[in-house]
Amino acid sequence: MQIYNTMTRKKEELIPVHPGRINMYACGPTVYNFFHIGNARPFIVFDTLRRYLEYRGYQVTFVQNFTDIDDKMIRRANEEGITVKELGERFIKEYYTDADALGIKRASNNPRATGHIGDIIRLVETLIEKGHAYATPDGDVYFSVRSFPGYGKLSGQSIDDLESGARIDPTEQKRDPLDFALWKAQKPGEPAWESPWGMGRPGWHIECSAMSMSILGETFDIHAGGQDLVFPHHENEIAQSEAATGKPFANYWMHNGYINVNNQKMSKSLNNFFTVRDIAKEFDLEAVRLFMLGAQYRNPVNFSRDLIEQATAALARLRTAQERLAQAQTGAETPEDADFMRELDGYKTAFCAAMDDDLNTADALGVLFDLARACNTFVSEPRGKEAVQAARKLYDELTGVLGLIVQKKEEEFPAQAVDLLEQRQQARAAKDWARADAIRDALKDMGYTVEDTKQGPKLKKL
RNA sequence: GGCGCCAUAGCCAAGCGGUAAGGCAGAGGUCUGCAAAACCUUCACCCCCGGUUCAAUUCCGGGUGGCGCCUCCA
Numbered sequence: 001m002q003i004y005n006t007m008t009r010k011k012e013e014l015i016p017v018h019p020g021r022i023n024m025y026a027c028g029p030t031v032y033n034f035f036h037i038g039n040a041r042p043f044i045v046f047d048t049l050r051r052y053l054e055y056r057g058y059q060v061t062f063v064q065n066f067t068d069i070d071d072k073m074i075r076r077a078n079e080e081g082i083t084v085k086e087l088g089e090r091f092i093k094e095y096y097t098d099a100d101a102l103g104i105k106r107a108s109n110n111p112r113a114t115g116h117i118g119d120i121i122r123l124v125e126t127l128i129e130k131g132h133a134y135a136t137p138d139g140d141v142y143f144s145v146r147s148f149p150g151y152g153k154l155s156g157q158s159i160d161d162l163e164s165g166a167r168i169d170p171t172e173q174k175r176d177p178l179d180f181a182l183w184k185a186q187k188p189g190e191p192a193w194e195s196p197w198g199m200g201r202p203g204w205h206i207e208c209s210a211m212s213m214s215i216l217g218e219t220f221d222i223h224a225g226g227q228d229l230v231f232p233h234h235e236n237e238i239a240q241s242e243a244a245t246g247k248p249f250a251n252y253w254m255h256n257g258y259i260n261v262n263n264q265k266m267s268k269s270l271n272n273f274f275t276v277r278d279i280a281k282e283f284d285l286e287a288v289r290l291f292m293l294g295a296q297y298r299n300p301v302n303f304s305r306d307l308i309e310q311a312t313a314a315l316a317r318l319r320t321a322q323e324r325l326a327q328a329q330t331g332a333e334t335p336e337d338a339d340f341m342r343e344l345d346g347y348k349t350a351f352c353a354a355m356d357d358d359l360n361t362a363d364a365l366g367v368l369f370d371l372a373r374a375c376n377t378f379v380s381e382p383r384g385k386e387a388v389q390a391a392r393k394l395y396d397e398l399t400g401v402l403g404l405i406v407q408k409k410e411e412e413f414p415a416q417a418v419d420l421l422e423q424r425q426q427a428r429a430a431k432d433w434a435r436a437d438a439i440r441d442a443l444k445d446m447g448y449t450v451e452d453t454k455q456g457p458k459l460k461k462l
Numbered sequence: 463g464g465c466g467c468c469a470u471a472g473c474c475a476a477g478c479g480g481u482a483a484g485g486c487a488g489a490g491g492u493c494u495g496c497a498a499a500a501c502c503u504u505c506a507c508c509c510c511c512g513g514u515u516c517a518a519u520u521c522c523g524g525g526u527g528g529c530g531c532c533u534c535c536a
Contacts, residue, residue: 009466027536035536042536072534152465157532161464204534226536231465233535256536257467263528267535294485295475300468300529307474310486314474317485320499354476362476366484376500433495440497451498460498 001356004298006230006253007154011358014252016221022058025212027225030067031091032076036273037288037303038259038266040102044289045256045297046224047104048403052355055401064107065211066092068114070204074190084191098276101285103403109215113207117193120202120210123244124182132243136173139185139198145178148239154253155231180236182206205236213241223250230255257300286404287312293361293402319405321372324379325392327455331382340378340387344394347371351398361402368398413459417448421457
């Protein structure tokens with residue numbers, strides 16, 4: 001499989017540290033609020049990568065953290081009048097609600113920053129010992145950027161260009177404007193932990209270094225996140241981690257593009273963001289997932305209601321094909337069955353080729369729609385059991401890799417609707433078309449459509 | 463100023479040297495009591511100008527337009 005590596009700025013063959021295993025880390029949410037669909041993109045994209053790697057037989061350890069202590073957490077907790085811990089607990093729970101609805105598999109491990117304070121302190125101590133960090137009289141600890149020669153290698157920035165743009169906060173006691181905080185001394189009212197430098201809390205960047213290395217080892221395969229994390233977050237992670245261990249940190253760096261609204265980045269200040277929770281009130285979140293996978297993950301995509309509606313229609317097509325496969329009639333085997341099964345292999349190969357090419361889900365989705373058409377055609381008449389089952393298996397596999405239509409919902413309909421449907425059948429049997437159509441209209445008003453199929457009428461939610 | 467990304471049909475979006483996947487929407491048809499779904503058919507001078515090449519949407523140079531990072535941010 002080829003993966004675009006931000007570090008080298010080209011696609012590279014994915015070669016794991018340990019054959020057959022992939023250790024990957026994705027930067028997760030700061031749990032101070034519901035997450036918006038911009039946040040959702042990396043969750044969905046890297047979940048899909050994880051699913052695909054597993055499909056290809058890798059044993060994957062997928063770690064995604066929760067940042068549950070930082071400035072935003074503290075500010076929000078104060079606004080709400082609750083503790084930072086309570087705030088974190090709440091939005092971790094809310095995260096899972098939305099993530100589950102988006103078809104995101106639970107990570108192998110969801111470490112919390114506050115659960116790794118010991119690892120963080122040890123890492124900071126190491127950095128001080130090796131001369132890469134220094135404590136100030138106030139009890140802050142800073143990383144000395146100029147002590148790490150490779151600084152800037154991920155973002156392609158030269159240290160001197162950065163220097164010219166850097167500002168220094170007069171309250172900070174940095175030796176160099178580029179230096180960043182590893183440990184922050186406690187301010188009144190803030191949560192704090194004991195450390196060799198007094199009471200305080202970790203800086204943002206060090207959390208990810210400590211969590212990833214303590215779980216995945218000093219060198220692991222893939223580190224992923226949003227494009228905006230390239231600098232400074234990931235650059236700083238590399239500096240801290242490699243300065244401490246003297247070993248390469250992550251071998252592949254993957255970054256997803258943004259979700260935009262009207263071609264502008266979604267952001268709080270522009271007030272143009274949509275939370276996943278709000279979208280869920282109106283749309284099936286699986287459509288949001290399909291929407292995200294409809295573009296290559298590195299490209300920016302615009303978000304709009306119209307696009308989610310388009311995705312909803314496309315998703316319905318995939319679902320219909322699945323239902324038709326599930327209900328397909330089997331019959332005598334024919335030579336065409338064998339041809340069709342060979343055709344199935346072709347779809348699988350094409351799907352994998354697309355995914356192998358830096359997770360080209362848009363292309364893979366194209367293959368999936370081709371497969372859906374082929375299956376729809378194939379099962380339009382009774383077919384040999386073996387071929388039908390092979391089709392079902394492949395269809396479920398490929399949709400499963402994309403995390404789409406994995407949960408087959410057996411819809412519950414109100415008794416009244418079921419009753420009307422029955423009455424309509426009686427009217428149709430009596431060829432009372434006017435009455436049948438009137439009932440269909442009544443059902444439509446209730447929010448259901450009815451489709452007459454060979455297996456009888458079917459209700460569907462509008 | 464430094465670093466980087468993008469420009470393909472009405473709307474999305476792959477392809478990235480050999481003459482344009484797929485989805486949504488639209489049009490015509492098959493099926494259907496009528497619909498729906500499904501299936502068939504149909505719908506693109508690939509932002510502009512140069513260059514390289516037998517051949518460029520695809521590579522190179524220059525424009526034009528849009529966006530991002532350099533400050534918390536997926």
